[in-house]
Amino acid sequence: MNNIVKLAFRNLKRYMRRTLLTSMLITLGVVAVLLFISVSGSFKGMMIGQITDSMLGHMQIHAKGYLSSIENLPLNRNLTAKQVDKARQLLDENKSVEAYSMRIKLGAMFSNFSETTNVRLNAVDPQQEMATVPGLVSRIIKGEKEGLLARGEILIPELIAKGMNVNVGDTIVLVATNREGSVNGQPFVVRGLLEGITGPGGRDGVIHLDDARSLLRIEETEISEIAVRLKDMGRLDAVYEAVNGQLSAMKNKMDKPVFEVHTWRELTPFFNIARMIDVMTFFIKIMLVSIVLISIMNVMIMAVYERINEIGTIAAIGTTPGKILALFITEGFLLGLFGALIGVIVSLAGIAGMNAAHISFNFGRQEDLLLAPTIAAGDVVMVSVIVIVIAILGSLQPAFKASRMDPIAALRHV
Amino acid sequence: MAIVEAKALIKNYVAGDITVQAIRGVDFVIEPGSFVSFVGPSGSGKSTLLNMIGCLDPPSSGFLAVAGQDVATLHGKEAAHFRGEHIGFIFQDFNLIPVLTVFENIEYPLLMVQNWPAGKRKARVLEMLAAVGMQDQGDKYPGQISGGQKQRVAVARALVANPKLVLADEPTANLDRETAMRIIALMKQMRDEFGTTFVFSTHDPKVVKNAETVFFLEDGMLQKEGNRKGESHE
Numbered sequence: 001m002n003n004i005v006k007l008a009f010r011n012l013k014r015y016m017r018r019t020l021l022t023s024m025l026i027t028l029g030v031v032a033v034l035l036f037i038s039v040s041g042s043f044k045g046m047m048i049g050q051i052t053d054s055m056l057g058h059m060q061i062h063a064k065g066y067l068s069s070i071e072n073l074p075l076n077r078n079l080t081a082k083q084v085d086k087a088r089q090l091l092d093e094n095k096s097v098e099a100y101s102m103r104i105k106l107g108a109m110f111s112n113f114s115e116t117t118n119v120r121l122n123a124v125d126p127q128q129e130m131a132t133v134p135g136l137v138s139r140i141i142k143g144e145k146e147g148l149l150a151r152g153e154i155l156i157p158e159l160i161a162k163g164m165n166v167n168v169g170d171t172i173v174l175v176a177t178n179r180e181g182s183v184n185g186q187p188f189v190v191r192g193l194l195e196g197i198t199g200p201g202g203r204d205g206v207i208h209l210d211d212a213r214s215l216l217r218i219e220e221t222e223i224s225e226i227a228v229r230l231k232d233m234g235r236l237d238a239v240y241e242a243v244n245g246q247l248s249a250m251k252n253k254m255d256k257p258v259f260e261v262h263t264w265r266e267l268t269p270f271f272n273i274a275r276m277i278d279v280m281t282f283f284i285k286i287m288l289v290s291i292v293l294i295s296i297m298n299v300m301i302m303a304v305y306e307r308i309n310e311i312g313t314i315a316a317i318g319t320t321p322g323k324i325l326a327l328f329i330t331e332g333f334l335l336g337l338f339g340a341l342i343g344v345i346v347s348l349a350g351i352a353g354m355n356a357a358h359i360s361f362n363f364g365r366q367e368d369l370l371l372a373p374t375i376a377a378g379d380v381v382m383v384s385v386i387v388i389v390i391a392i393l394g395s396l397q398p399a400f401k402a403s404r405m406d407p408i409a410a411l412r413h414v
Numbered sequence: 415m416a417i418v419e420a421k422a423l424i425k426n427y428v429a430g431d432i433t434v435q436a437i438r439g440v441d442f443v444i445e446p447g448s449f450v451s452f453v454g455p456s457g458s459g460k461s462t463l464l465n466m467i468g469c470l471d472p473p474s475s476g477f478l479a480v481a482g483q484d485v486a487t488l489h490g491k492e493a494a495h496f497r498g499e500h501i502g503f504i505f506q507d508f509n510l511i512p513v514l515t516v517f518e519n520i521e522y523p524l525l526m527v528q529n530w531p532a533g534k535r536k537a538r539v540l541e542m543l544a545a546v547g548m549q550d551q552g553d554k555y556p557g558q559i560s561g562g563q564k565q566r567v568a569v570a571r572a573l574v575a576n577p578k579l580v581l582a583d584e585p586t587a588n589l590d591r592e593t594a595m596r597i598i599a600l601m602k603q604m605r606d607e608f609g610t611t612f613v614f615s616t617h618d619p620k621v622v623k624n625a626e627t628v629f630f631l632e633d634g635m636l637q638k639e640g641n642r643k644g645e646s647h648e
Contacts, residue, residue: 003525010513313509316470317571318498318527320491407470411505 004323008330011303022299023339026387029291030343031350033383036284038351038373040277046369047270054135055197056264057101057227058236061087061247064260066224067267073107073120073224075179081221083250083258090246091228096239098231099131104212105224108176110156110205112164119160120204121174123212126150132229136206143168143192148206153191155206161193168192174207178216186215236263288383289390292339296332296394303331304398311402312410321403328399329392336391340384351375415482417579417611418444418467423476425462425634436462438634439476444613444627446578449605451614451625459634460615461583467613468501468581469493481578498527502572502610504582504601508564510556516567517543517552523575542570545607546600562593566600573604582614586621598624 012019052058066077079087084102091097103122110119126148130137137145141158149155154174156166166172168190175185188207196203212218230239240263247259265271304311311324351373359371425437437459444450452460465471466478469485470493478486481500488496497503502523510519521539524530530538543549546566556564565585572580582601586594598621605612614621622628630637 007513007526014513309507309509310511313503313505313511314522314526315494316468316497316503316505317523318494318496318501320494322491323526408465411509 001326004326004330005334008327008334011307011327011331012334015303018299018302019335019338022295022335023342025295026292026336026339026391027343027346029288030340030383030387031347033281033284033288034343034347034375034380035350035373037281037379037383038347038375039354039371040281041375041379042371042373044274044277046372048264048274050135050197051268051270052133052229052233052264054133054139056267057132058230058233059228059240059243059261059263060267061226061228061243062224062260062262064257067260067262070105073105075106075216075224078104078222078224079226079259084221084223084226086250087226087247087259090243091226094239094243096230096232096235098229099128100226100228101125101128101132102209102223103129103225103227104209104216104218104222105204106176106212106216108174108215110160110164111173111175112166112170113173115164117160117164119156119174121154121207121212122204123207123209124148125209129206129227132227139195139197140192141195143190145192149191149208151208151210152187152189153208154188155192155194156190157196157203157205158193159196159203160205161190166190174215176215178218182217184215184217186211285383285386289386292336292387292390293394296335296391297397299335300328300332300395300398304328304402307402308405308410308413311405312407312413315405315407316411324405325399325403328402329395332391332395332399333388335395336388339391340387343387344380344384347375347380415446416443416479417446417448417481418442418613419477419479421477423463423466423478424474425459425466425471426474436634437466437473440631440634440636442629442636444611446611447605447609449602449612449624449626450629451616451622451627452629452631453616453622454631454637456617458631460631462634463631464581464583464613464615467579468503469497498523498575500578502575502577502580504565504568504572504580504585506584506587508556508561508568508588510564510567510571512556514555515552516548516554516556516559519556519567520570520574523571528575538574542574545573545604546570560593561589562596565589565593565597569597569600569604573608573610576608577610579611579613582612584616584618585614586616586618591620594618594620 063077063079063083066074069077091100101124103124106121106123108119108121110117130148137148140155154172161167170190171187172190173185173187175183177183194206230236240261244261247261248257250258252258315324354371354373360368361371362369420440420442422439422441423437424439427434427436452463454460462471466473467480469480469488472489473486477484483496485496511522514522517539520542521535524535524538540549543552546569548563548566548570551559551563586597589597601612602624604610614625616622
């Protein structure tokens, strides 16, 4: 085998310019794919991280049917004290769960004493919420961030603040209707202004959980949603399977499921963007495959054509068809290997360079987000394997042709 | 036992509806260690005959044995193995592998065909380099040596694996007179040294003159056989 590799290497060296051009083409393809994967992966990771860390959490638990009517913020679909206890017990037992936050979601009238508007609110326990969505604090664009908020305080979306001409320290009144239809009002001091972000809950205000209970006159524990943060997001599917499996087994008196569990993917349209990035990556990979396939086939067809006489010679002196096949496949393999190797080196250097350059970009209304491209070893291996396998496949047809060549016809070839 | 034995050997080529009879029932015997030439005009069937003896082209019918093996039934891999084991080839255009050095070209049959161990291989190649007077040229590539030297390398490559038979198709056609004479002398020397049978197809009177047995071919038929004593048989 060593001799075949040595001979294949010499043959590639013989046509140095062609070998370099083909390797460069493959290298270019590998670099394009790896840089795209790393940059889009960084963008995707940042985007998902922002949504999950400042709003959704990694997973949410609701009462069955809540999500389908979430636009109405239905108070009659809240989890009861008993259900909350069961969910809490389950989450406490799960070692993969880092934190969870109990929320009451409600709609209210927002009054600055001269004007009134609607506002959607998340009522939270500040400690739980900060542990579950640590990025929420960074969305406070004005006001004190420490401790998130206290009882009697409200974080309001910046758009409402602008529209209602309300600022930090002002007092406003929230008027809400509870499940029984009873209306209640309560004053709040504006603790801070929250940056709005795209997606569900991105323009909600925040109040203390206890304030929501008094505003809605809730006496027992009652929760609209439980946002869950995992220690390792990579274990999301496994944890979801475990939690969902256990919770969906719990049925009410009518033998209907009590809970519904969703991952962040089902809770935000940004998952579709993330999927689009994956689809784009897939098509970029297809382009890479095409580049490698066409360039290798082209080179190997030329290599066979130019060496017909030589093939006739080695066949005549006793080289078996299998060895001739192996020789040409090895040439294709080496071309793919060189191209992939150089491509990986250039890509890693490019990624390191981008990280060193501290490139920043704007996403929506967020500015100066740092581009931090990374590439997983698995992606590098996968792209390299694809290139090498395609290089081998691309050289198969010319190699078969060479190995099946009639030695007499080949020797007569001029 | 004859190194080559042919009886009623026929080779037809079929192109569409047309059948061309390249060899029309020839009988001959080549003894081991002989220096034999097939002579005849272009299209007489010399190369076809050599190709059949070299297991590159199977006969259409008849009997053909090389080194005691009926070669008519050998195809593909078996034929390649048989060639690698028993037959050496010398080509008109030398056909050295341009990416290999002189040493590596000679080594090729031992390395890629017969899998000799490295030490034994090196010793044998050095022996052959010395035998053809190319001991100082081993590191050169074919592009760096003359035509005569290339043919010497080709002779060494053909003989390196100790074949019983060497087939040479117009081996002096691309060489000047002086070089051609040297190559013929070299091949004879190799025959004497290693006892290998040399079979040529040629137009070259120099080769014909030096052959011990000459088979004259015309229109695919053996016209007569001559030997170095000047005897001929119809």
